[in-house]
Amino acid sequence: MKSNAILSAAAAILAASAFLPVHAGDYRSEALAMMKRDFHPRGIAGIDRLDQDAVQAICNRTSDKPPEALAKILQRDQMDAIRWPSDGKYLGNSAAGEKIAQRGKGMTWKDKAGAPGGGGCYNCHQIGPKETSFGTLGPSLYQFGKIRGYGIENQKYVWGKIWNSKATNLCSNMPRFGHSGSLTEAQIRDLTALLLDPKSPVNSQ
Missing domain, CATH: 1.10.760.10 (Cytochrome c-like domain)
Structure with missing residues (x-):
């Protein structure tokens, strides 16, 4: 399942690129470089929080309108990753x-x-x-x-x-x-x- 998620992520990001203006990639790179330059790790808040996973990338690069087929694949991967209650009980206090x-x-x-x-x-x-x-x-x-x-x-x-x-x-x-x-x-x-x-x-x- 993990390999499927990685393949899906790669396909999604590649597909998303087709929806972008030619100059958008340059602006994105500049923005990321600026954030990584100006943000500094402190305590439990690390620079890794700037990293996007495949879902965040596809949604951001398509203005929350990803190709339907790819969205279904990624959504299924997210569903499969849910950890259900270990004791089978859903209700607490x-x-x-x-x-x-x-x-x-x-x-x-x-x-x-x-x-x-x-x-x-x-x-x-x-x-x-x-x-x-x-x-x-x-x-x-x-x-x-x-x-x-x-x-x-x-x-x-x-x-x-x-x-x-x-x-x-x-x-x-x-x-x-x-x-x-x-x-x-x-x-x-x-x-x-x-x-x-x-x-x-x-x-x-």
């Missing part, structure tokens, strides 16, 4: 999930490697009934379970979406929380419960 959704700290140069971070979910979504400060870049998730259902298929969908949003929408703006190691399996379980536990304020109020 919804109250803990609310705290994770509220907290945006993590992955900065001041943080220690392996320290639990936050999801910062309210930056883009309406979620709980009491929080009035939320972003609208993503859809409202208020009463998500009540509207969409609490069954196992929806639990798998939410888990997968949080773990790697690009598995269902290749050029999604949502971070790949599990894929990047930003959130732990336990944290993703709690966030899934926040959205899908019938007793969660998200669904019960």
Whole structure:
């Protein structure tokens, strides 16, 4: 599967080049050189954060409109890379999930490697009934379970979406929380419960 992903990535990047103006490559090289010159590693924040994987490259080079056939291949690779809960349980503690959704700290140069971070979910979504400060870049998730259902298929969908949003929408703006190691399996379980536990304020109020 890994070899397929590499082949897919190469094909995607090559295909993407056909959509670019002749001078775009020069500007991209100049921009990358500037960032690598001016950005300096500090703490856990290394220069490797400037590197793009195949998915980021194809989405950036096609303005989030990659060729459909290549998008399907890369999206399938992302889906195959999702790590599902080791104990088969998708739901954790919804109250803990609310705290994770509220907290945006993590992955900065001041943080220690392996320290639990936050999801910062309210930056883009309406979620709980009491929080009035939320972003609208993503859809409202208020009463998500009540509207969409609490069954196992929806639990798998939410888990997968949080773990790697690009598995269902290749050029999604949502971070790949599990894929990047930003959130732990336990944290993703709690966030899934926040959205899908019938007793969660998200669904019960």
